[in-house]
Amino acid sequence: MGKVLVVTSGKGGVGKTTTTAALGAALAQAGETVVVVDFDVGLRNLDLVMGAERRVVFDLINVIQGVAKLSQALIRDKRLETLWLLPASQTRDKDALTEEGVRQVIAELRERFDWVICDSPAGIERGAILAMRYADAAIIVTNPEVSSVRDSDRIIGMLDSKTERAENGSRIDKHLLITRYDAGRAQRGEMLSIDDVLEILSTPLLGIIPESQDVLRASNVGAPVTLANQLSGAGRAYAEAARRLQGESVAMTVPNQKRGLFDKLFGRRAA
Amino acid sequence: MPIASQRTMRFLGRSYMAFVFTPEEPIIDWLAQLDSWLARSPGFFGGRPVVLDLVNVKLHKPGMVHLVACLLERGIRVIGLEGADPAQLGPDLPPLLSGRAVNSNELIALARPEQPAAAPPKQPASLLIDRPVRSGQSIIHPEGDVSVLGSVGSGAEIVAGGSIHIYGTLRGRAMAGHMGNSRARIFCQKIEAELLAINGYYRTAEEIDASYRGRPMQAWLNDNVMMITALN
Numbered sequence: 001m002g003k004v005l006v007v008t009s010g011k012g013g014v015g016k017t018t019t020t021a022a023l024g025a026a027l028a029q030a031g032e033t034v035v036v037v038d039f040d041v042g043l044r045n046l047d048l049v050m051g052a053e054r055r056v057v058f059d060l061i062n063v064i065q066g067v068a069k070l071s072q073a074l075i076r077d078k079r080l081e082t083l084w085l086l087p088a089s090q091t092r093d094k095d096a097l098t099e100e101g102v103r104q105v106i107a108e109l110r111e112r113f114d115w116v117i118c119d120s121p122a123g124i125e126r127g128a129i130l131a132m133r134y135a136d137a138a139i140i141v142t143n144p145e146v147s148s149v150r151d152s153d154r155i156i157g158m159l160d161s162k163t164e165r166a167e168n169g170s171r172i173d174k175h176l177l178i179t180r181y182d183a184g185r186a187q188r189g190e191m192l193s194i195d196d197v198l199e200i201l202s203t204p205l206l207g208i209i210p211e212s213q214d215v216l217r218a219s220n221v222g223a224p225v226t227l228a229n230q231l232s233g234a235g236r237a238y239a240e241a242a243r244r245l246q247g248e249s250v251a252m253t254v255p256n257q258k259r260g261l262f263d264k265l266f267g268r269r270a271a
Numbered sequence: 272m273p274i275a276s277q278r279t280m281r282f283l284g285r286s287y288m289a290f291v292f293t294p295e296e297p298i299i300d301w302l303a304q305l306d307s308w309l310a311r312s313p314g315f316f317g318g319r320p321v322v323l324d325l326v327n328v329k330l331h332k333p334g335m336v337h338l339v340a341c342l343l344e345r346g347i348r349v350i351g352l353e354g355a356d357p358a359q360l361g362p363d364l365p366p367l368l369s370g371r372a373v374n375s376n377e378l379i380a381l382a383r384p385e386q387p388a389a390a391p392p393k394q395p396a397s398l399l400i401d402r403p404v405r406s407g408q409s410i411i412h413p414e415g416d417v418s419v420l421g422s423v424g425s426g427a428e429i430v431a432g433g434s435i436h437i438y439g440t441l442r443g444r445a446m447a448g449h450m451g452n453s454r455a456r457i458f459c460q461k462i463e464a465e466l467l468a469i470n471g472y473y474r475t476a477e478e479i480d481a482s483y484r485g486r487p488m489q490a491w492l493n494d495n496v497m498m499i500t501a502l503n
């Protein structure tokens with residue numbers, strides 16, 4: 001039986017889709033079977049970041065409505081044969097996602113894959129609740145800034161009340177992933193420090209992903225950053241987070257200012 | 272049809288917590304005060320039940336209708352009146368409530384109807400929350416103290432009949448002595464609160480001396496004025 005993860009945040013644009021793709025690819029590289037599921041109906045994105053947008057025929061809603069079988073909607077990655085995508089619909093109505101439909105699809109995916117990673121839409125409404133509803137564990141994606149942290153706090157409260165696990169009296173595992181961390185700005189006090197974020201959210205840390213141009217470059221070529229550039233700061237940080245998810249203990253590294261300085265010097269010389 | 276007619280209809284009683292407003296004359300000034308409160312905490316009463324206690328004002332029907340409409344304009348919905356002359360009421364006004372303080376034992380019994388409260392405890396029960404209270408969550412305990420082993424997030428709130436003890440950082444709102452207890456206090460390990468209130472007397476973030484931020488403190492009432500002091 002596989003493990004169901006939801007990648008969630010409350011706020012939009014913090015890096016949920018980037019994280020879903022990067023962790024999915026890193027786990028698949030480690031030999032696990034993985035499916036990444038796009039719950040962002042109407043604003044689908046995961047297919048682009050995975051480079052599969054031209055291969056989408058059927059989607060999650062088709063499966064829920066019985067128009068297509070799950071096996072017809074699943075898209076296998078061209079680079080990693082144990083990595084699959086279940087796309088969202090770009091056109092259909094959000095209300096077509098039903099609780100019972102989602103439950104059945106997740107149950108079926110759980111049978112077939114080691115990891116089922118659900119990319120949540122932004123917000124705290126129905127779509128976000130359905131994405132977390134049947135999860136065993138959650139990755140809360142937070143940027144080190146006040147509004148993102150507060151939205152994450154809100155989402156954590158919902159993980160403890162609106163998920164099936166919470167309703168059954170057990171708890172969902174929670175992992176905090178701080179993304180778009182800029183050491184220079186943190187040093188100048190323009191962002192919350194890692195300590196501040198941990199103090200406010202009191203949730204175990206899964207990793208710290210640096211702000212990096214490599215993320216944008218990777219999404220422009222339609223590849224998760226862990227595949228497009230494994231040696232980049234962001235690629236490495238995601239790969240380490242994936243190993244922690246697998247239960248390995250990997251020392252936590254704060255993307256430090258030295259590298260930032262190096263980047264700056266290098267940038268200046270190149271200019 | 273046969274199925275529907277076999278069903279017996281049930282009307283269950285249930286108690287609710289409501290905020291009680293007690294306007295004073297001149298009402299214009301009272302409304303202005305309310306507006307300045309709302310400016311600091313916009314939307315605070317949105318979706319919350321409010322009861323209007325009219326003991327301190329002498330209003331005839333048109334005055335009551337106008338006051339209820341004024342509150343509605345501010346997003347406050349009055350679910351019932353207290354202290355009004357029954358002869359003045361009508362179908363265009365909320366119903367008159369008998370102002371009986373809610374008993375927390377009764378609330379607990381209502382929450383768990385399958386376990387009749389055989390021997391209700393004499394002391395108001397205190398409530399222990401052994402995890403952080405997250406943004407958007409609201410803990411309401413009409414009688415007794417509330418203790419939180421963790422922080423209260425920005426946008427979260429604790430409402431207690433007695434005192435509030437927070438063994439973490441208070442970033443949200445704490446309202447103690449909510450049912451009219453001016454001896455209630457608020458304690459916290461670190462204060463970054465959005466609002467402190469005791470028995471309806473409140474202070475907002477801007478009114479809390481910045482030098483207390485991040486420190487352990489307590490708040491209490493001295494002749495209806497909120498006092499805040501460091502705990503160390």
Ligand SMILES: Nc1ncnc2c1ncn2[C@@H]1O[C@H](COP(=O)(O)OP(=O)(O)O)[C@@H](O)[C@H]1O
Pocket residue numbers: 009011012013014015016017018019045122179180181209210211212213215216219234
């Ligand atoms: N670590 C990062 N460094 C730089 N840009 C990033 C990083 N993570 C995400 N982004 C960019 O931020 C934007 C939003 O990311 P996305 O993953 O789509 O967020 P969400 O799914 O939470 O809305 C995208 O343009 C993405 O390329």
Ligand SMILES: [Mg+2]
Pocket residue numbers: 016017040045119120121
């Ligand atoms: Mg997204």
